[in-house]
Amino acid sequence: MALKRTPLYENHRRAGARLVEFAGWEMPVQYEGILAEHAMVRERAGVFDVSHMGQVEVRGAGAIERLQWVTANDVASLADGGAQYSLLLTADGGIVDDVIVYRLSAERLLVCVNAANREADVAFLREHLSGVDIDDRSDELALLAVQGPLATSLLAPLTSVEIAAVPSFCFVEAEVAGRSTLAARTGYTGEDGWELYCAADDAPAIWDAMLEAGAAVGVGPAGLGARDTLRLEAALPLYGHEIDLETAPFEARLGWVVKLDKGEFLAREALLRRREQGATRRLIGIEVVKGGVPRQGYPLLAGGRRVGELTSGTRSPTLGKGIALGYVEPQSARVGVDLGVEIRGREVPAKVVSLPFYRRPGRSEK
Amino acid sequence: MEFPDDLKYSREHEWVLVEGDIATIGISAFAEDQLGDVVFVELPAPGDTVSKDDAMGVVESVKAVSDVYAPISGKVTEVNDDLPDNTELVNDDPYGDGWMVKVEISDPAELDDLMDSEEYQRFVAEADG
Numbered sequence: 036m037a038l039k040r041t042p043l044y045e046n047h048r049r050a051g052a053r054l055v056e057f058a059g060w061e062m063p064v065q066y067e068g069i070l071a072e073h074a075m076v077r078e079r080a081g082v083f084d085v086s087h088m089g090q091v092e093v094r095g096a097g098a099i100e101r102l103q104w105v106t107a108n109d110v111a112s113l114a115d116g117g118a119q120y121s122l123l124l125t126a127d128g129g130i131v132d133d134v135i136v137y138r139l140s141a142e143r144l145l146v147c148v149n150a151a152n153r154e155a156d157v158a159f160l161r162e163h164l165s166g167v168d169i170d171d172r173s174d175e176l177a178l179l180a181v182q183g184p185l186a187t188s189l190l191a192p193l194t195s196v197e198i199a200a201v202p203s204f205c206f207v208e209a210e211v212a213g214r215s216t217l218a219a220r221t222g223y224t225g226e227d228g229w230e231l232y233c234a235a236d237d238a239p240a241i242w243d244a245m246l247e248a249g250a251a252v253g254v255g256p257a258g259l260g261a262r263d264t265l266r267l268e269a270a271l272p273l274y275g276h277e278i279d280l281e282t283a284p285f286e287a288r289l290g291w292v293v294k295l296d297k298g299e300f301l302a303r304e305a306l307l308r309r310r311e312q313g314a315t316r317r318l319i320g321i322e323v324v325k326g327g328v329p330r331q332g333y334p335l336l337a338g339g340r341r342v343g344e345l346t347s348g349t350r351s352p353t354l355g356k357g358i359a360l361g362y363v364e365p366q367s368a369r370v371g372v373d374l375g376v377e378i379r380g381r382e383v384p385a386k387v388v389s390l391p392f393y394r395r396p397g398r399s400e401k
Numbered sequence: 402m403e404f405p406d407d408l409k410y411s412r413e414h415e416w417v418l419v420e421g422d423i424a425t426i427g428i429s430a431f432a433e434d435q436l437g438d439v440v441f442v443e444l445p446a447p448g449d450t451v452s453k454d455d456a457m458g459v460v461e462s463v464k465a466v467s468d469v470y471a472p473i474s475g476k477v478t479e480v481n482d483d484l485p486d487n488t489e490l491v492n493d494d495p496y497g498d499g500w501m502v503k504v505e506i507s508d509p510a511e512l513d514d515l516m517d518s519e520e521y522q523r524f525v526a527e528a529d530g
Contacts, residue, residue, distance in 0.1 A: 053437075064464070065437060068436050068437060068438050068462065068492075069437055069463045069464070070438040070440075071438075260437070260463060260464060263516060264463060327441055327443065327459070327461065328441050328461045328466070330466070349463060350440040350441065350461075350463065352463075379459070
């Protein structure tokens with residue numbers, strides 16, 4: 036099957052991107068190099084094409100109550116212009132996807148979903164939500180992100196409305212480079228930044244305008260490679276790695292997303308039961324100082340015994356050491372515990388550390 | 402991308418510089434470019450014996466893990482000690498400061514199996530197809 040291409044495919048080719056398959060899409064994994072792009076985002080800002088992400092609009096009278104039924108977070112707590120991280124949960128409490136819900140109005144909610152889960156999500160929503168329209172807008176919409184400490188100052192002069200005062204996890208309708216967007220102060224890098232939803236046809240003009248403005252301040256395009264190392268340093272989960280249908284939110288450090296007191300919802304009974312039973316495994320972060328790069332699938336060891344497995348790992352460009360997320364038995368999950376990680380048949384020392392691995396300067400603990 | 406004429410190349414993308422009975426070994430510009438930013442290097446120890454086509458080390462980039470194969474057999478006389486703490490040398494200067502090991506060649510006939518620069522460029526063009 037032919038890979039799908041975003042409206043910025045030609046822009047990526049011209050920029051010298053290395054294009055790879057990701058979730059059925061031909062996407063830029065890097066331009067200059069993952070480490071350079073990672074540092075650029077942490078120190079200045081980077082511009083990402085994440086148009087592979089899907090967008091599903093839930094529309095109609097009762098949209099909030101309907102979406103409330105299949106999500107973990109409290110949709111009713113959103114005001115117009117508000118966004119929240121949430122989970123689509125099955126009746127068993129398994130995670131169908133992790134999403135961001137944007138409230139456009141009381142009768143219009145935009146759900147941003149992972150590219151790989153788009154079709155499953157739409158089917159899940161259609162199965163469980165009746166009386167509202169489930170409109171898959173993924174093909175008509177593009178999604179660009181600008182992330183990093185300079186993101187807001189870069190974007191502001193290109194934007195028709197004042198954006199600096201927009202709080203985190205809020206959005207405004209704004210023209211960027213003269214094109215209509217929904218400009219949301221959200222992201223997946225651990226930095227301040229914006230995600231811009233726009234018509235697919237408008238994406239190249241916005242992309243070019245951001246890169247033109249960025250060139251003067253050392254801001255350029257960043258690929259999915261840097262996006263992955265950035266999100267991992269920020270300990271943000273990636274569907275298919277840290278979370279999936281078998282994962283309960285509590286064991287994945289996502290208990291804060293679940294609002295059990297929001298009223299009845301599909302997964303509520305299962306979640307109460309699973310919470311009662313207690314988690315059989317917990318998501319932890321480890322650091323590995325030497326002996327190789329910890330990676331997905333590598334066993335975690337305690338006293339030579341296998342106690343879990345890594346779900347994502349890399350060498351942290353910011354910290355200069357190996358970092359990884361993984362699941363272990365609860366008794367091995369305490370910060371400070373010495374574990375081992377098996378790298379190419381050899382046990383290498385690892386330590387359980389507090390998460391996130393990286394927190395941007397000036398940002399207080401949650 | 403450069404492939405110096407004075408080097409020989411393996412199908413696993415190592416290069417070999419022969420000086421007397423000593424072979425200096427590294428990975429080619431094609432290999433480091435395909436890997437991307439190298440962040441970890443593991444090399445054999447001086448005194449180790451390596452055998453042609455066997456894994457003798459590991460390079461890891463942000464995205465990938467790759468074995469380094471011995472392009473010839475012999476005894477390791479020297480390793481590039483700068484490399485583990487300065488892995489970017491593999492990307493910045495693959496044929497120079499990014500060298501990996503020096504090996505005392507045990508069977509010079511094995512060198513005949515390696516490609517010259519021109520042959521290797523054709524090989525890479527096909528692999529990159």
